[in-house]
Amino acid sequence: MMMPSALAFHVLLVNGQSNLLVTAQASPWQVVTLAGSLFVLFLLAVLGFFFIRYGKLWFQAYMSVADVSLVSLIRMHFTKVNPNVIVQAKVMSAQAGLSINRRDGISTKRLEAHYLAGGNVMNVIHAIIAAHRAEIPLDFDQAAAIDLAGRDVLDAVQTSVYPKVIDCPDPSRSGKTTLSAITRNGIELRVRARVTVRTNIEQLIGGATEDTIIARVGEAIISSIGSAEDHFKVLENPDLITRVVLSRGLDAQTAFEIVSIDIADIDVGENIGARLQSDQAEADTRVARAQAERRRAEAIAEEQQMKAKVAENRSQLVLAEAKVPMAMADAFRAGRITAPNQNLSDGS
Structure with missing residues (x-):
């Protein structure tokens, strides 16, 4: 009969042609030791799996003094972070002489957080290295914020180092190749300008884009040409326009x-002033014709009214003439009028 604290198990021994079934009893200590051994073997198997998978990356980081531990690589496996990107970024940072301090430098956790936030880690590292080489102040937090804001931080650094030229107006945006402005003497000038800009990294987050620069410069050029007395001055000294435009601070908040x-x-365009004067004269002529036609119509209407009044007066005269015989007859009957022959006989 087995003891309550013991565990019975069967071991099958194979020796030649005979098989023996041996029954043994193990103590609780032996069971715990066996379970611990199995757990250690499991851990070693897991570590061996991760070492085989990420050992090359860890060794690369170790040889580059990039400060990436194997535990960090295992954590990236479970957090769905691409360890190749993180290790490559840390190696590039270390080789470029950037700070990879875990507290305030380009640490592994900061790179993981930026990757999980949807940022472009390699683009940020390239931008920081380019800024570091050009002696432009740009830390990881600022570069990561610019990248997460949707701006191309590498292009911004490159534009800060090598200024780029913007056409004003930009045919790809507005479909126009020139700006049309009119001087005070009415001559149209068609202008095409080029604006050289560099990136202002401090205002890159929240600053206006190239469209605002193009709009402001175009408005300033048109306003400057419009204040010129005549087109000859503009053609002789086009730098007067650029100096006035530059003095306005058009890059504020951009x-x-x-x-x-x-x-x-x-290019000299049309004589807009003469055309406007011609159009105005034609419009004035049309207005005068309309007013004359109105006065003529009023005169005709008044003439017709006078004719109607004359006809009315004639009809009244006819009526009055028709009443004269009747009045005379009444006078004869009343004796107020006598015949001429009778008056003559009475007097003789």
Whole structure:
């Protein structure tokens, strides 16, 4: 009969052609030791799996002094972070001489957080390295914020190092190739300008885009040409326009800093003033004709009224003439009028 604290198990021994079934009893300590051994073997198997899978990345980070532990690689496996991107970013940062301090540098957890937030980790690292080489102040938090805001932080750094040229107007945006402005003497000038800008990294978040720069510069150019006395002054000194435009601070609250504004081309267009005067004269002529026609119509109407009054007066005269015989007859009957022969005989 087995003891309550013992565990019976069967071991099958194979020796040659004979099989023996041996029954043994194990103590609780042996059971715990066996379970612990199995658990250790399981852990070793798991660690071996992860070491085989991520050992190359860990060794690469170790040799590059990138400060990426195997535990961090295992954590990335469960948090759905691509360890290849993180390790490559840390290696590039370490080799470029950037701070990879776990407290205030480009740490592994910061890169993981940016990756999980949907950011472009490699683009941020490239931008920070480019800014570091160009001696432009740009830390990881600022670059990550710019990237998460939807801006291309690498393009911003490159534009800050190498200013780019913006056409004003931009045919790809507005479909127009020139700006149309009119001087005070009524001559149209068609202008095409080029604006050289560099990125203002401090105002990149929340700053206006290229469309605002193009709109402001176009408005300033048209206003400057419109205040000129005549088109000859503009054609002789186009730099007067650019100086006036630059003095207005058109890059305020934008993500760019205007380096220069250059007038690429000026063409003389139509004589808008003469055309407007001609149109105004024609309009005045039409108004005068309309007023004359109205007065003529009023005169005709008044003439017809006079004719109607004459006809009415004639009819009244006819009526009055018709009443004369009747009045004379009444006078004869009343004796107020006598015949001429009778008066003559009475007097003789």
